[in-house]
Amino acid sequence: AEQWHMPTPYGDANLPTQIAYDFAEDIKQGTDGDIDITVHSGASLVKHPEIPRAVRTGQVQLGEIFIGIMGNTHPVFKHDNIPFLATSYEQARELWEAAKPEVEKQLKKEGMALLYTVPWPAQSLYTKTPVNSLKDLEGLKMRAYSPSTSRLADLMNTTPTTVQVPEIPQAFSTGIIDAMITSPSTGANGQAWDYLSHYTDIKAWIPKNVVVINDRALRRLTDDQRQVIFDAAAKAEAKGWKGVRATAEKDTAKLAQNGIEVSQPSEELMNDLQKIGDIMIKEWEQEAPNEVGKILSNYR
Amino acid sequence: MELTVLSLVLAASMILMLSLGVWVALTLVGVGALGLLISGNDQIGLLFGTSSWGASTSWSLTALPMFIWMGEILFKTRLSEDLFKGLAPWMEGMPGKLLHVNILSCGIFAAVSGSSAATAATIGRMTLPELKAQGYSERMSVGTLAGSGTLGLLIPPSIILIVYGVAAEVSIARLFIAGALPGLLLVAMFMGYTMVWATIFKDELPKTREQNLGLLVKLKALKLLLPIVGLIIFVLGSIYTGFATPTEAAALGVFGALVLAAATGSLSLSSFKESLLGAVKSSCMIGLILVGAHFLTLSMGFLGIPRELAAWIGGMSLSPFELLIGLTALFVILGCFLDGISVVVLTVAVVMPVVQQAGIDLLWFGIFIVLVVEMAQITPPVGFNLFVIQALTGKNILYVAKAALPFFLLITAALITISWFPQIVTFLPRTMSQ
Amino acid sequence: MNTLREKFYQLSGYSAGVCVVMIMIIILAQVIGRLLGFIIPSAEDVSGYALAASTFFGLAYTLHNGGHVRVTLVIQKLSGRARQIQELIVLIFSFGLACFMTFYCFQMVWESYVFEEVSHGYIPIPIWIPQSSVAIGLLALNIALLDSLIAVIRKQKPAYQHQEDESSLEEL
Numbered sequence: 001a002e003q004w005h006m007p008t009p010y011g012d013a014n015l016p017t018q019i020a021y022d023f024a025e026d027i028k029q030g031t032d033g034d035i036d037i038t039v040h041s042g043a044s045l046v047k048h049p050e051i052p053r054a055v056r057t058g059q060v061q062l063g064e065i066f067i068g069i070m071g072n073t074h075p076v077f078k079h080d081n082i083p084f085l086a087t088s089y090e091q092a093r094e095l096w097e098a099a100k101p102e103v104e105k106q107l108k109k110e111g112m113a114l115l116y117t118v119p120w121p122a123q124s125l126y127t128k129t130p131v132n133s134l135k136d137l138e139g140l141k142m143r144a145y146s147p148s149t150s151r152l153a154d155l156m157n158t159t160p161t162t163v164q165v166p167e168i169p170q171a172f173s174t175g176i177i178d179a180m181i182t183s184p185s186t187g188a189n190g191q192a193w194d195y196l197s198h199y200t201d202i203k204a205w206i207p208k209n210v211v212v213i214n215d216r217a218l219r220r221l222t223d224d225q226r227q228v229i230f231d232a233a234a235k236a237e238a239k240g241w242k243g244v245r246a247t248a249e250k251d252t253a254k255l256a257q258n259g260i261e262v263s264q265p266s267e268e269l270m271n272d273l274q275k276i277g278d279i280m281i282k283e284w285e286q287e288a289p290n291e292v293g294k295i296l297s298n299y300r
Numbered sequence: 301m302e303l304t305v306l307s308l309v310l311a312a313s314m315i316l317m318l319s320l321g322v323w324v325a326l327t328l329v330g331v332g333a334l335g336l337l338i339s340g341n342d343q344i345g346l347l348f349g350t351s352s353w354g355a356s357t358s359w360s361l362t363a364l365p366m367f368i369w370m371g372e373i374l375f376k377t378r379l380s381e382d383l384f385k386g387l388a389p390w391m392e393g394m395p396g397k398l399l400h401v402n403i404l405s406c407g408i409f410a411a412v413s414g415s416s417a418a419t420a421a422t423i424g425r426m427t428l429p430e431l432k433a434q435g436y437s438e439r440m441s442v443g444t445l446a447g448s449g450t451l452g453l454l455i456p457p458s459i460i461l462i463v464y465g466v467a468a469e470v471s472i473a474r475l476f477i478a479g480a481l482p483g484l485l486l487v488a489m490f491m492g493y494t495m496v497w498a499t500i501f502k503d504e505l506p507k508t509r510e511q512n513l514g515l516l517v518k519l520k521a522l523k524l525l526l527p528i529v530g531l532i533i534f535v536l537g538s539i540y541t542g543f544a545t546p547t548e549a550a551a552l553g554v555f556g557a558l559v560l561a562a563a564t565g566s567l568s569l570s571s572f573k574e575s576l577l578g579a580v581k582s583s584c585m586i587g588l589i590l591v592g593a594h595f596l597t598l599s600m601g602f603l604g605i606p607r608e609l610a611a612w613i614g615g616m617s618l619s620p621f622e623l624l625i626g627l628t629a630l631f632v633i634l635g636c637f638l639d640g641i642s643v644v645v646l647t648v649a650v651v652m653p654v655v656q657q658a659g660i661d662l663l664w665f666g667i668f669i670v671l672v673v674e675m676a677q678i679t680p681p682v683g684f685n686l687f688v689i690q691a692l693t694g695k696n697i698l699y700v701a702k703a704a705l706p707f708f709l710l711i712t713a714a715l716i717t718i719s720w721f722p723q724i725v726t727f728l729p730r731t732m733s734q
Numbered sequence: 735m736n737t738l739r740e741k742f743y744q745l746s747g748y749s750a751g752v753c754v755v756m757i758m759i760i761i762l763a764q765v766i767g768r769l770l771g772f773i774i775p776s777a778e779d780v781s782g783y784a785l786a787a788s789t790f791f792g793l794a795y796t797l798h799n800g801g802h803v804r805v806t807l808v809i810q811k812l813s814g815r816a817r818q819i820q821e822l823i824v825l826i827f828s829f830g831l832a833c834f835m836t837f838y839c840f841q842m843v844w845e846s847y848v849f850e851e852v853s854h855g856y857i858p859i860p861i862w863i864p865q866s867s868v869a870i871g872l873l874a875l876n877i878a879l880l881d882s883l884i885a886v887i888r889k890q891k892p893a894y895q896h897q898e899d900e901s902s903l904e905e906l
């Protein structure tokens with residue numbers, strides 16, 4: 001039996017990690033134990049930023065990555081982090097179908113093959129005060145962690161401020177930041193009600209995790225084994241896209257239960273945000289007109 | 301090879317390498333490589349590269365050299381002497397006198413720094429030479445420092461609570477608040493023990509004649525504390541007013557210490573260079589050990605030894621109480637060979653579901669884990685506080701470990717106390733949510 | 735020869751020191767930036783790189799000055815020839831291990847260069863540049879270990895041992 005290792009970035013309570021465990025189990029059963037995958041969750045084996053390299057060079061056979069983390073490698077990896085390009089799970093699915101060929105092409109260049117994706121719940125706005133229009137945000141300090149979130153903060157007339165994830169609670173309590181955009185799950189898991197009070201469901205973008213496998217490890221297998229892996233991957237993918245809706249609902253409800261005011265965005269706010277989105281989509285296209293152009297024309 | 305045999309082989313080779321005089325960091329790398337080699341991994345070198353790059357660039361670690369450098373600057377400025385002169389009149393009546401300075405300064409500094417290595421290094425740099433000069437028992441000075449240095453992990457902010465909070469999905473803000481009372485409990489226990497010890501071993505303390513100092517003298521002495529209290533308020537204040545994050549506060553601390561040094565006229569080019577090189581020496585030592593520990597952690601992750609052990613304990617269907625005893629034993633044994641944070645990272649995925657099933661409160665368990673990890677910091681052969689204090693004093697690791705043993709036992713007692721009275725942990729976070 | 739050697743260790747120490755100062759400056763700049771409403775792009779990344787550089791650049795200096803800790807309890811009891819043989823074994827083993835570490839860190843740098851790997855933070859920084867500090871620092875550690883190894887072969891005491899002896903004398 002072959003002993004394989006699969007590092008994942010997030011802890012066991014998260015949907016992608018639970019799916020990864022099932023995925024490993026399916027493969028073990030499908031190959032009669034010939035391929036035995038140990039899932040190392042929560043970056044316990046390899047730190048998140050190092051996972052792409054570890055898979056590419058064969059230090060581990062496969063691994064899970066937040067796609068956006070590879071955004072600096074090629075703009076196609078940013079496709080699910082562009083604000084207001086895809087704001088429902090249907091749209092996100094369509095965008096992924098449109099982006100898939102280009103993403104696979106780039107992964108191939110890195111010596112990796114795509115297995116499946118798991119989307120995160122849509123990213124929405126957390127604040128300490130109600131937000132009805134962009135004016136309500138003016139001058140606030142908003143958390144930024146990438147060039148695109150920083151650009152977004154600028155366009156929203158807020159001040160982009162960098163804060164590392166573990167320091168978010170303290171940063172909110174002490175006023176280092178006043179607003180952030182993240183998923184309802186992050187807020188629910190981090191008990192955001194301890195330090196903020198308003199959640200506006202703007203569904204800015206729907207990012208994904210991707211599970212990739214080392215090309216050579218895949219090619220060394222028999223046809224049957226490869227088929228087992230692809231079948232398990234298809235199953236995992238379906239599970240992820242179905243499960244994310246339930247997760248989003250559950251976690252949004254949890255926010256409300258704990259006293260955060262959950263509200264739908266006003267029409268005015270959404271119109272203003274869509275304008276910002278259009279600017280950012282154009283800027284993204286300019287980064288790599290060929291590949292991004294193809295994604296956008298496939299998508300529309 | 302069977303996992304039990306493999307574990308014994310690795311533990312034996314670690315002890316052999318260490319006793320032969322191989323540097324601790326290189327021993328950790330060597331044992332990690334050996335484990336991967338035996339398991340037939342053919343990517344050892346590449347894995348080493350990946351793991352050491354990941355381990356040495358961690359942003360939250362940048363606070364470590366900052367705090368160590370701050371300690372060096374304060375040591376050079378003789379502010380440390382003032383710290384004692386200012387506190388001494390107040391400690392007159394207390395058995396153990398200035399030994400309490402060690403404990404209290406660690407407790408206060410722990411509110412600024414998130415790591416126990418930084419706490420022990422910074423405070424020890426200031427207090428140990430002074431305690432020695434005044435004729436205090438070296439063993440007790442070293443012991444109080446090794447013990448109370450671990451407060452860095454319990455009193456917020458704390459690196460380990462962040463690691464646990466992220467892994468177990470428990471609010472870090474709550475964990476931080478939950479750590480406060482147990483932290484104070486430990487301070488009280490350490491001071492209590494020191495008083496008892498001082499009453500019994502009077503000969504090991506410097507002889508001073510009884511003097512009853514007037515309040516005026518005491519207040520005058522306090523003036524000496526002003527600069528250092530100012531610095532601490534500056535650093536703490538910067539965190540709690542939203543001026544800086546805890547990691548950034550470390551850099552502000554260095555800046556503040558430099559300003560103090562300049563103001564008191566003890567900053568020169570040569571003292572600046574000396575303090576910097578001193579900081580380099582300590583932080584390089586800790587940095588390389590962290591790289592080695594990370595590689596060993598990676599190797600253990602591939603071999604699955606901690607995971608198997610935790611699964612074994614989890615599978616025994618123990619009562620919550622038995623489970624806690626089993627886990628404490630597991631963590632203490634693993635903590636002898638791995639550093640505390642690695643123990644948490646490697647076992648949390650297996651331990652959490654078992655703990656949750658047993659109906660143990662995850663918030664409480666976070667504090668429980670921190671106490672156990674604190675114990676791991678002072679058990680040989682691998683214990684970060686031991687390394688830091690060895691580097692400070694030149695005393696052997698086993699000497700330091702022996703001096704720290706009473707404090708190890710005191711932390712065990714604290715562990716029992718919070719199991720008996722879980723309210724100590726849960727009281728503050730509960731009030732917060734209301 | 736001796737002054738060249740001293741210069742080498744000094745270079746190791748001071749270059750690490752410069753990196754420590756850099757960490758402070760980057761973080762202070764970030765705090766000030768936040769106050770005035772601008773972002774220092776990739777500040778976390780760069781201070782992390784400076785941390786790695788300060789750790790690895792300083793390895794040789796730290797070894798030379800007896801800064802790396804080890805358990806001396808057993809070996810203190812050895813004397814004369816037995817002690818020399820023990821130091822010889824330790825240094826040969828450590829040198830071998832350090833060669834292995836150095837080789838693969840250089841390979842890591844090389845791969846990052848060939849695959850044009852960039853950082854994922856704010857600014858895409860070619861990752862081989864900061865990674866070089868790790869490889870170079872380890873190479874310097876190798877040289878320092880070799881220096882000590884040659885000293886032991888020549889039946890001299892290696893530099894780190896002088897430091898260790900000094901501090902254990904204090905214990906008496």
Ligand code: NA
Pocket residue numbers: 409410411412413414415451452453454455456457458
């Ligand atoms: Na602390």
Ligand code: NA
Pocket residue numbers: 635636637638675676677678679680681682683684
């Ligand atoms: Na230990």
